[in-house]
Amino acid sequence: MAVGENILPELKPVSGITIGTANAGIKQTQRDDIAVVAMAEGSSCAAVFTQNAFCAAPVLLAWENLQKKPRWLLINSGNANAGTGRQGIRAAQSTCAALAELVAARPESVLPFSTGVIGENLPAAKIAAALPAALAALSEHAWEVAARAIMTTDTFAKGSSRQVTIAGETMTITGIAKGAGMIQPNMATMLAFIGCDAKIARPLLQQCLEQAVEQTFNRITVDGDTSTNDACVLMASGCSAAPEITGSCGIREFSGAVLEVCQDLAEAIIRDGEGATKFIRIVVQQAVTEQEALQVAKTIAHSPLVKTAFFASDPNWGRILAAVGRAGIADLDIDRIVMYLGDVCIVRNGGRADDYRETDGQRVMAGDEITVTVDLGRGQEAGQVLTCDFSYDYVRINAEYRT
């Protein structure tokens, strides 16, 4: 189940970044479940990680190694290596060491990433055994197969590409992501890997990534559960012929393209939210601060009652207004609130708008992409959150699947 058609766009190769996948048999599946990413010498690498205090072993290790000029990513699906204690750290270290040995690199030049079941020991030996096949497959044209290798409960592969021209030279940015459940990212969502051929120093790259993530992945939610394994990586190979991106050269074009790629990936994650049948954009306007707008938007987005109403295509504005009311905004004047479902004004002065007709609300709700707009009537700031509905399939997927 997913909202929309979701055809993977063409993922353009990024010069200086190669990817190889292989089947390590982590969950006895026939499809590839590990991916190795190699960055050209001189690459910069930025990353953000989950803010969950209970973060997985690979997150701890990747965070540590990020400062040590990484050249390799080692990603697996099927096992999150989370809740695995010291043994989990040792398992992550051993897979990094195995890759490092095969490519004659320092073990700390490898960043590990895992996604899948929590609380099971990582089958490090299986992963190590599959590494030669992944290395043999390294190619600049493997973004799509990698997007498939990192899937867990995802129903479609997620990717996005942009090209920008800077000083007459083309620069390519390509990213992939996996999502589906346990999605309320705080810093980054599940796993997203973005490569580009820009020449750019690490601090500026990190800043660019953090800004894009804050505007995109940190503004989506499927179920309000922040994962233990969230990570988003932005690699820059420096292989483009364009001049180096600096605070005064090309940064606007570059960061704009990174933002667009992140936005595409974040939207794809919501379209593939577990059991999703609706793609819902919640816009809160006229707030005192952007933070306040996001707080209200997230309270609406997390309400199981709002989400089940969307699943039922029911224009149940009372549930939305009840969520606004419990969002914890001091001195909220309900009488000033105006609410739209799509282009239909449904609430005015704290109650049903006089000219609202149920058939108009139902027309909007019948679509599979719905925008809810809430004007708080308090200020000038706005914020937006993307979410999906709550269906029988969400319950089925999470009752049957051992995360």
Next chain:
Amino acid sequence: MAVGENILPELKPVSGITIGTANAGIKQTQRDDIAVVAMAEGSSCAAVFTQNAFCAAPVLLAWENLQKKPRWLLINSGNANAGTGRQGIRAAQSTCAALAELVAARPESVLPFSTGVIGENLPAAKIAAALPAALAALSEHAWEVAARAIMTTDTFAKGSSRQVTIAGETMTITGIAKGAGMIQPNMATMLAFIGCDAKIARPLLQQCLEQAVEQTFNRITVDGDTSTNDACVLMASGCSAAPEITGSCGIREFSGAVLEVCQDLAEAIIRDGEGATKFIRIVVQQAVTEQEALQVAKTIAHSPLVKTAFFASDPNWGRILAAVGRAGIADLDIDRIVMYLGDVCIVRNGGRADDYRETDGQRVMAGDEITVTVDLGRGQEAGQVLTCDFSYDYVRINAEYRT
């Protein structure tokens, strides 16, 4: 669907408090949907209401009239009179005035309460027309029929009685409640009405109610959605032969019994949580403050992933630990966390306990009443929250029902 057998206990009459119900046809149902409660002259009345900023018209009016020596409650199910703006206030006022006229009382001596669909206009004329029948039925023995009249998506009637002996005289406390969905009370849950024959001044009665509610209704959650109509009322008729309850006479016994009645009602609401198949007690211990313990317990209780795992009887401790990790506790040391499912130690040192066997976890999860205990290893305080699981039926009920 509900957890356990849930046979309504005998609800003892409370001298000085009479109840009458009638069918006003608010939702075209054949069963009674309004209840009138009359308090003897000289009664004290305490109440707590929802903290939702978007609170319903009857809540606003009842809050105002609470200070004016109320003698009557007028309760309806089938319509929440919420999101109805100024028209809703007028409708609530008109039903209070209709009752006042029939009994020759001041309109402000009536407290109105409504529960049901949000955003529909209250059919005040229908309610007024049914009042004579409700008044004709007034009796001290109508607690059970009133418990049925206030039900919405509830699958069973909820009530509790206690008697205490003070200075050799028996005092009776009887309460009823309705619950089911939109349950994360903040001050009180949905509707609960408790009567007693104690002689007690209003300020002390209010204090006693607030303490009981904080320990009971404020520690349950079905779906994290705080209703617009929550209210909990404690009436004291003063008709018992026991001496007046004061800060130094009988308060311990009295407040203990009120707490027990509230606890029974709160537990019944969770057992009847929409679609519930499991009754779940989440105990967080060794916290620095009680607030911190409750914050962690509520984060676990609200996690859709934890709740769907319980529905599946899956001892998925990784999801519980992930919820602990995102609860927003500063400097949380995951390595110190110990977790039990029932009597089975499942997590130690941030990972699966060495001696844990999946079959032991599954044995606990197979029951329909489950206690999760989380030791944070940080301090001496504890807190407890009651919740239920998240099932297909929750989605069905809320997709089909217009709150």
